[in-house]
Amino acid sequence: MINVFKKFLNLFFKDLFKEKGQVKLGLYGPPNGGKTTLANKICKDWIGEEMGRTSKIAHETREVQIKEQITIKRDGKELTFSLVDTPGIATKIDYEEFIRAGMNETEAKTRAKEATKGVIDAIKWLDDMDCVIVVLDGTKDPYTQVNITIIGNLEARKIPVLLVANKVDLKKADIKHVRAAFPQYEVIGISAKTGEGVDAFYEKLFELRNKALKNKR
Amino acid sequence: MPHQCVKCGAFYGSGSDEILNGCTKCGGKLFFFVKKGKEELFAEQRKADLTSHDREQIERDVYDLIGDEIDRDMPVVLDLESIRILKPGQYELDLVHLFHEKQPLVYKLEDGKYMVDLIESFKKLRKEK
Numbered sequence: 001m002i003n004v005f006k007k008f009l010n011l012f013f014k015d016l017f018k019e020k021g022q023v024k025l026g027l028y029g030p031p032n033g034g035k036t037t038l039a040n041k042i043c044k045d046w047i048g049e050e051m052g053r054t055s056k057i058a059h060e061t062r063e064v065q066i067k068e069q070i071t072i073k074r075d076g077k078e079l080t081f082s083l084v085d086t087p088g089i090a091t092k093i094d095y096e097e098f099i100r101a102g103m104n105e106t107e108a109k110t111r112a113k114e115a116t117k118g119v120i121d122a123i124k125w126l127d128d129m130d131c132v133i134v135v136l137d138g139t140k141d142p143y144t145q146v147n148i149t150i151i152g153n154l155e156a157r158k159i160p161v162l163l164v165a166n167k168v169d170l171k172k173a174d175i176k177h178v179r180a181a182f183p184q185y186e187v188i189g190i191s192a193k194t195g196e197g198v199d200a201f202y203e204k205l206f207e208l209r210n211k212a213l214k215n216k217r
Numbered sequence: 218m219p220h221q222c223v224k225c226g227a228f229y230g231s232g233s234d235e236i237l238n239g240c241t242k243c244g245g246k247l248f249f250f251v252k253k254g255k256e257e258l259f260a261e262q263r264k265a266d267l268t269s270h271d272r273e274q275i276e277r278d279v280y281d282l283i284g285d286e287i288d289r290d291m292p293v294v295l296d297l298e299s300i301r302i303l304k305p306g307q308y309e310l311d312l313v314h315l316f317h318e319k320q321p322l323v324y325k326l327e328d329g330k331y332m333v334d335l336i337e338s339f340k341k342l343r344k345e346k
Contacts, residue, residue, distance in 0.1 A: 095306030109306035113278050116300060116308040120282070123315050149312040 023081040023212050025205070026129035028122065028154075030146045031058035031088025031115075033137045034166035038192035039065070039085040045198075046070050051085055057101040059115035061087045064125050072202055079209050086125060087118025089146050126153070130212035131160040138165035138173035138189060142181035151182060160211035162204055163187045169194045223247035223276050225269075247276055267304060274305040 027035040039051040052065050065085040072079045093115045098108035126132075132154055136142055142165075154161045162185075165178040169191035179187045188204055190197035219228045220236055224245035229235045239246050267275070279302070301309040 089312065091310050091312055093308045093310070105306075109274075112306040112308060113281060116310065117282050119310055120300075120315065123312075126316075146312065149316060153316045 022216075023130045023209055024084055024128055025081045025208070026084045026086060026125065026132045027135055028086055028126075028132050028150055029088065029135040030137070030144065031090055032056075033088065033135045034192045035088065035135045036061050036065075036085055038133075038135055038164065038166065038190070039067070039083055041192045041195065041198060042070065042083060043067055046072055051083070057098060057103075059088055059090075059093065059098075059111060059118065061085060062111070062114040062118040063087065064118075064121050072205060074202060074206070077206060079206050081205075081209065084125065084129065086122035087115065089119050089122055089150060090115070091145055093119075126157065126159070129159055130216065131162070131208045133162050133164055133208075135164050135166050135192075136178055138167045138175055138178060139170050142178045147181075151185070158215065160208055160215065161185060162208050164201065165189045166192055169196055220248040223279075224272055226272075245276070247279065271304055275302050278302065278305060 027039055029035055036052045036054045040054070043049055043051045047067070047070055051067055052061055054060060064087070067083045067085075070081055070083050093112045095105070095108035095112040098111050099105060103111065134147070134150055134154070136147060151161065151163075163178065163182055165173065165175045165187055167173050168175065168189040173189070175187060175189040186204070188197060188201050190201050192198070219230055220233070221228050222235075222240040222243060222245045224247065225240060225243040227235075227240055227242045229240075229248070235241055236248055240248075282300070300311070300315075303309065
């Protein structure tokens, strides 16, 4: 009888943890919003290593990157997830922009091609996500086709979303503007670079995970 | 409906042997689907906009974008549009199309010239079944 009870407990906890471990958290957004900087911040804080390379030139991340089994601990609570960093989504990719940033023509054209493939891959991966953080550049106009299309599609697919207005350490950042653009969503202001607002962001991840698990059931 | 070879611009009718076996002039396996009556317009545009080097580059880029899964010896006919390649290194992406789950993944190379990612489209079809 005790064995049966033990078996039941094992199965129950195994399923519980398995379910938690299976949550895939995607970072989506336009290029240069700070997705990889945020991914690096999360990874450094909780597993002690960085996830990817960042650059001032747009489209530095051109392949989907995954870090499995990241566990965040807060006030006795635990949250385990896989973090998926995706290439920036854009409507136009032009190699001349990269040439202006100092690349030669061949490098620039290759980067443009890889960035285009990156957009396709990022969109393909969307169906695998349990929840998504849309990382916006808080210093830029949020009313763009890219932002609206991403957020609209997440809503249509019923994927729980958290909006992050990044770069609040910069004077030009305007969270109110981002909030006004997407009033139906919660917007968290952070600086992935300096760590400002990141504590509140981690707290929100628990809520996002709970919404994702609810969807999965 | 006619089809135009991506590489050299030659036109072939629907169901022609060239579409199944490759272009007789240049051996190309990629064909644009062209709406009836627009052949001349597209032929002119292509001559003006792109050099033969550009066209070859675009062909290579499209194969790279599709990935290694596609058999390069098989002919590919192009349909709807999601990505427009203006010239090598310049891309316009139609996000609404790309995000639409049931749309096949398609590349558009100039007006009226398109490419479908057949592998992805078939995967989607299988999923739907």
